[in-house]
Amino acid sequence: MNEQELLKQQVAASAAQLVVPGSILGVGTGSTVKWFISELAKRDRLTPLNLAAIVTTSNRSKEQLESYGFKVVELADIDHADLVVDGADRVDDQLNGIKGGGGALTLEKSVAVNSEKNVWIVDEGKLVHHLGGFPLPVEVLPISCEQNFRQFEQAGLEPTFRQRQDGKRYITHYGNYIIDLGISPLPIPSGLAGYLDSTVGVVEHGLFLDICDELLIARHDGTVETRYRNQLNKIPS
Ligand SMILES: O=C(CO)[C@H](O)[C@H](O)COP(=O)(O)O
Numbered sequence: 722m723n724e725q726e727l728l729k730q731q732v733a734a735s736a737a738q739l740v741v742p743g744s745i746l747g748v749g750t751g752s753t754v755k756w757f758i759s760e761l762a763k764r765d766r767l768t769p770l771n772l773a774a775i776v777t778t779s780n781r782s783k784e785q786l787e788s789y790g791f792k793v794v795e796l797a798d799i800d801h802a803d804l805v806v807d808g809a810d811r812v813d814d815q816l817n818g819i820k821g822g823g824g825a826l827t828l829e830k831s832v833a834v835n836s837e838k839n840v841w842i843v844d845e846g847k848l849v850h851h852l853g854g855f856p857l858p859v860e861v862l863p864i865s866c867e868q869n870f871r872q873f874e875q876a877g878l879e880p881t882f883r884q885r886q887d888g889k890r891y892i893t894h895y896g897n898y899i900i901d902l903g904i905s906p907l908p909i910p911s912g913l914a915g916y917l918d919s920t921v922g923v924v925e926h927g928l929f930l931d932i933c934d935e936l937l938i939a940r941h942d943g944t945v946e947t948r949y950r951n952q953l954n955k956i957p958s
Contacts, residue, residue: 724941728940729753729756729842729844730760731939732937732939733757735937736760736806737761737764738764739804740804741804742769743772743773744772745803746774746776746803746804747775747776747802747833748761748777748778749778749808749829750777750781750829751808753842753844757842758786759789762790765789765791774794775791775793776793776799776832777832778832803837804836804837805832805836808820809841810822810927811853814850814851816934816953817929817932818852818932819855819927819928821858822858824893824894826858839933840936840937841935841936842939843938845939849906851907852904852906852910856881856903857904857913857926857927859899859902860893860925860926861900861923862922863896865921869900870882872920873900873902878903879904880901880903881901883900895924933950936948
């Protein structure tokens with residue numbers, strides 16, 4: 722296994738220990754979450770977790786969970802999740818993140834805001850002081866996507882339509898497009914989030930602000946560091 726995969730496995734194994742037996746669990750999407758699901762299954766095999774319900778944010782994660790015998794329900798079937806474990810593309814000093822590299826941002830945000838606790842699992846290469854250095858995904862309705870594209874261009878946000886390998890536009894689970902924005906580092910990401918939230922035709926965007934409660938970071942020295950949102954003032958800048 723290469724070092725990157727080893728880091729993902731280590732941080733995923735730590736997150737699997739946070740799952741409380743009998744609880745309602747949310748499971749995100751991505752290559753780090755893939756490890757989390759297999760570590761969860763490993764733990765469940767040793768001592769059954771008897772989870773009350775599992776919701777997930779993509780068909781990929783659903784299929785993997787089901788392959789281990791977990792039963793997955795829809796978000797609409799639960800009132801809330803007790804814990805969601807998800808990956809992230811970039812995380813800043815305030816534990817704000819860019820998510821949606823895998824295109825699942827809308828369901829990811831819906832599941833996240835309906836959870837008591839959000840844990841993100843990343844390797845240290847994802848850490849930045851200010852959010853940036855990764856295309857910011859914005860899911861847009863097809864009917865007004867060209868207008869949105871021009872608006873973003875005029876705002877200097879360097880938009881590009883996400884494409885599939887065959888060169889056609891990427892289509893989300895909900896039949897929408899994704900416009901990736903080439904943003905420069907954002908010291909105050911709430912400004913851009915507010916602009917996108919108020920833009921007609923935008924379904925959701927990948928700025929996840931004040932959502933992550935606990936960040937698990939796989940370090941190259943083999944350790945896993947935990948940062949808590951409610952203890953941010955204790956983190957040296
Ligand atoms: O937001 C996501 C998918 O929409 C993922 O959590 C994010 O892209 C991180 O993925 P990976 O663990 O593969 O780096």
